[in-house]
Each structure stands twice: as C-alpha cells, then as structure tokens.
Amino acid sequence: MDIKQTYSISELAKEFDVTTRSIRFYEDQELLRPTRRGQTRIFSSKDRVRLKLILRGKRMGFSLAETKELFDLWDETLSxxxxxxxxxxxxxxxxxxxxxxxxxxxxxxxxxxxxxxxxxxxxxxxxxxxxxxxxxxxxxxxxxxxx
Amino acid sequence: MDIKQTYSISELAKEFDVTTRSIRFYEDQELLRPTRRGQTRIFSSKDRVRLKLILRGKRMGFSLAETKELFDLWDETLSxxxxxxxxxxxxxxxxxxxxxxxxxxxxxxxxxxxxxxxxxxxxxxxxxxxxxxxxxxxxxxxxxxxx
DNA sequence: AAACTACTTTACGTTTACGTAAACTTTATC
DNA sequence: GATAAAGTTTACGTAAACGTAAAGTAGTTT
Known part of the structure; x- marks a missing residue:
C-alpha cells in the first residue's frame, strides 16, 4: 500500500517536477490512464508508478513511444x-x-x-x-x- | 597515431552507421569542423573522435547542443x-x-x-x-x- | 564523350515532446 | 455572490534531429 491511493494532476506535477501540460500529454499518448470525477483527472498509484517510469525512461534516452510499447506489452503479458x-x-x-x-x-x-x-x-x-x-x-x- | 589521418564523409558514415546527412548536419551545428579539398569535406581523426563522442552522447540521452557545449568548453579550456x-x-x-x-x-x-x-x-x-x-x-x- | 559514382548545396517536410495562449467550468474562500 | 484558484479543452507554435527530394559539380570508368 502506498501512502495515498489517488493523486491530483498538480500533486504529481509537483512531486516529479514536471508541468501539468506534460502529464496531460502523457495521457493523450496513452501512457497514463487517469479516471475522472466530473472532468478532473484522478490518478491512481499505478499511474504514479508509470509516471516515475516514464521520467526514468527519458533520463535513459527512451522515447515516449518506446516506453509506451513496454507498458502495453507488460499489460498484454499480464493477461x-x-x-x-x-x-x-x-x-x-x-x-x-x-x-x-x-x-x-x-x-x-x-x-x-x-x-x-x-x-x-x-x-x-x-x-x-x-x-x-x-x-x-x-x-x-x-x-x-x-x- | 591512428591508422589513417583523414576520412571521407562516407567512410565515417559507414564506420559509425550514420547517414551522410547526419554528419553534414553535425558540421552545420558546428560539432565537426572538416576542412575542404575543393568542396569535398576532409575529416581529421580529431573529427572522428568527436563523431564517436557525439554518438555516445546520444545513446546516453545528451542533445547535440549539450555535446557541443562540452566540445566548445574543452576547446576554451585548452587555451x-x-x-x-x-x-x-x-x-x-x-x-x-x-x-x-x-x-x-x-x-x-x-x-x-x-x-x-x-x-x-x-x-x-x-x-x-x-x-x-x-x-x-x-x-x-x-x-x-x-x- | 557518355555514363556512373561520390560529393555538394539548398530547401522544404516530418516527428517528438512539449510551450503557450484563449476561453471555459468547477470548487473553495471571503 | 463575487472572486480567486485549480482544473479543463482546443489549438496553434516551436526546437531538435534529421529525412528527402532537387539540381548541380567533380572525378573515374568504359
């Protein structure tokens, strides 16, 4: 269990020092899949982990597309x-x-x-x-x- | 001493598996400084080393601008x-x-x-x-x- | 001399990963 | 109930790192 189960966009933005724009972009590219309450995004701790992985990937020179591939593959793998x-x-x-x-x-x-x-x-x-x-x-x- | 003192653009392209376009682009961005015979480029072994560094930088997630900064800085340092x-x-x-x-x-x-x-x-x-x-x-x- | 090959410049096109502005809604605060 | 604070969508803009013609030159082979 993490400390928290859900996060707002700005919480994550602050924690990982990225802009909300980036986070929305990652969602747009389907690297994150927040749910909604009304129209505001609610991020799960799974999303949080994924964001962490995205950023590490970037530091390691991976493109978002590569990272997404890995995510998708892992999801399929789990099935x-x-x-x-x-x-x-x-x-x-x-x-x-x-x-x-x-x-x-x-x-x-x-x-x-x-x-x-x-x-x-x-x-x-x-x-x-x-x-x-x-x-x-x-x-x-x-x-x-x-x- | 290296095996050779000078290299053509296509030699370097082959050796490092990049396109000639990329090499010309690196020159354009002033990461490489080949001399000319007529209008064909002649690369020194220093250029060769730099190309190697550029590519390694890329693999490590460095932008060309960052790499150029390092090159310039090193040149200044030598002075x-x-x-x-x-x-x-x-x-x-x-x-x-x-x-x-x-x-x-x-x-x-x-x-x-x-x-x-x-x-x-x-x-x-x-x-x-x-x-x-x-x-x-x-x-x-x-x-x-x-x- | 014609053709081929390697090289050149010029220049517009493309993808990635966001930045930035505009205009709007929802929620909290005074 | 007005105003601010945080969120939203839509959409155009941009920098980086080349790709991809187009069109010309220079040397080499047949």
Whole structure:
C-alpha cells in the first residue's frame, strides 16, 4: 500500500517536477490512464508508478513511444497467454543488452572525464608555477601547513 | 597515431552507421569542423573522435547542443586561462553527478527487469501445469526419450 | 564523350515532446 | 455572490534531429 491511493494532476506535477501540460500529454499518448470525477483527472498509484517510469525512461534516452510499447506489452503479458510471455522474455533480453551498452558508455565517459580532469589540474599547476615565478615571495609556508 | 589521418564523409558514415546527412548536419551545428579539398569535406581523426563522442552522447540521452557545449568548453579550456580551467572542473563534477544518476536509473531498471522476468517465468510454469492437467495422456514417454 | 559514382548545396517536410495562449467550468474562500 | 484558484479543452507554435527530394559539380570508368 502506498501512502495515498489517488493523486491530483498538480500533486504529481509537483512531486516529479514536471508541468501539468506534460502529464496531460502523457495521457493523450496513452501512457497514463487517469479516471475522472466530473472532468478532473484522478490518478491512481499505478499511474504514479508509470509516471516515475516514464521520467526514468527519458533520463535513459527512451522515447515516449518506446516506453509506451513496454507498458502495453507488460499489460498484454499480464493477461498471460504463452506467446506474449515468451515475447516479453526476449524483449527483456534485448533491454538488458541495451543496458549493458549504456553501462559501457558510462564507464568510457568516466574514464575520459578522469583524464580530462587530470589535464585540467596539470594545467592549473603550470599556471601556479608561472605565478610564483612572476611573484617570488612567500616560498615554503603552504607546504609545511598541509598535513 | 591512428591508422589513417583523414576520412571521407562516407567512410565515417559507414564506420559509425550514420547517414551522410547526419554528419553534414553535425558540421552545420558546428560539432565537426572538416576542412575542404575543393568542396569535398576532409575529416581529421580529431573529427572522428568527436563523431564517436557525439554518438555516445546520444545513446546516453545528451542533445547535440549539450555535446557541443562540452566540445566548445574543452576547446576554451585548452587555451588555458585559469577561469576556464576552474569552470571546466566544476562542470566535470556536474557531469559526474549526472552519470551517478544514470547508474542509479540503470540499476533500478535492472532490478525491475529481474522481477518482471521472474513473474513471466512463474506464469509460464503455471501454464505448463494446466497443460499437463488438461492432457493427462502419454505420461512418461518424453522423459525417457530425451537424452 | 557518355555514363556512373561520390560529393555538394539548398530547401522544404516530418516527428517528438512539449510551450503557450484563449476561453471555459468547477470548487473553495471571503 | 463575487472572486480567486485549480482544473479543463482546443489549438496553434516551436526546437531538435534529421529525412528527402532537387539540381548541380567533380572525378573515374568504359
């Protein structure tokens, strides 16, 4: 059980820091399926979870269409005929491969950032040296002070 | 040293599986800066590296604008005044935070895929049971036949 | 020389994911 | 009961990242 069972559009907007426009758009694209009281939307905690997934998907570079596909597929899967289940399993495999690729990309990026940072620090050190040469005053104060 | 110093547009297109249109677009957006012989483009190995970075950026959900920003910043950084260097260091920190977020997202996604897969397999097992009950005929033939 | 191939520029078209404005209804508050 | 606050629909606008002709050039092969 979640804390709450239903949410208004602005509650969700605030919680996840998106505009209500976006949320309505997601509904329009059938990624969310709020019910109505009168004409105001009422979101279930299932919708809330889905919104969370949508946003994470976006951060991971997935389009709304891709995310919707996954949602639909999962719904079909739950209705549980064998073909759907097997299809879902293979799709999960594909997604896993995608995640592996992303992990590689991230690792690469981290390595390159390491060397980039190192170069920055070297360049800074060079600049410090030059400064010292230009202003050859207080020589050894800092070295002894650190640790 | 790389194998080659220069590349034609179609060589790069083939190697990285993008259209020449995309490459020209990246040049138009000033992410690549090929030189010319007559009017045909000649890409350096630096351009090649940049193209690789562009594509990885895309896989990681970065826009071309973001990637361009990084390129420009790095170029400025190389010209090496202190302010730029410090700015670059803080930007690197931010990017690292972004990567952490992405790693979290991936880890979450993996966990959810684990449970999704488990559910699929359970459901399949259920179906197998039902099948057996519906057709309780040739009971032990297969078991002995296999292997 | 004709044809083919690879490359070029120019430019309009398309999809995605919303932003933004206009005009209206419903609910809460003074 | 007026006014504000939050919600709604409708609809046009926009930025990003190319796709897709159209029409021309430059070098190469037959």
């Amino acid at each position: 549980g005929n064998e073909k759907q289940l097997l299809k879902m399993l293979t799709i999960l495999e594909n997604k896993r491969a995608q995640l592996e690729q992303q992990k590689n990309d991230i690792a690469q990026a981290e390595m390159e950032m390491d060397t980039a940072e190192a170069r920055c620090r070297e360049a800074l050190a060079e600049l410090q040296k030059k400064k010292k040469q230009q202003a050859p005053a207080n020589e050894e104060a800092r070295q002894t002070a650190e640790h | 090496g005044n202190e302010k730029q260097l410090l700015k670059m260091l803080t930007i690197l920190e931010n990017k690292r935070a972004q990567l952490e977020q992405q790693k979290n997202d991936i880890a979450q996604a993996e966990m959810e895929m684990d449970t999704a897969e488990a559910r699929c397999r359970e459901a399949l097992a259920e179906l197998q049971k039902k099948k057996k009950q519906q057709a309780p005929a040739n009971e032990e033939a297969r078991q002995t036949a296999e292997h």
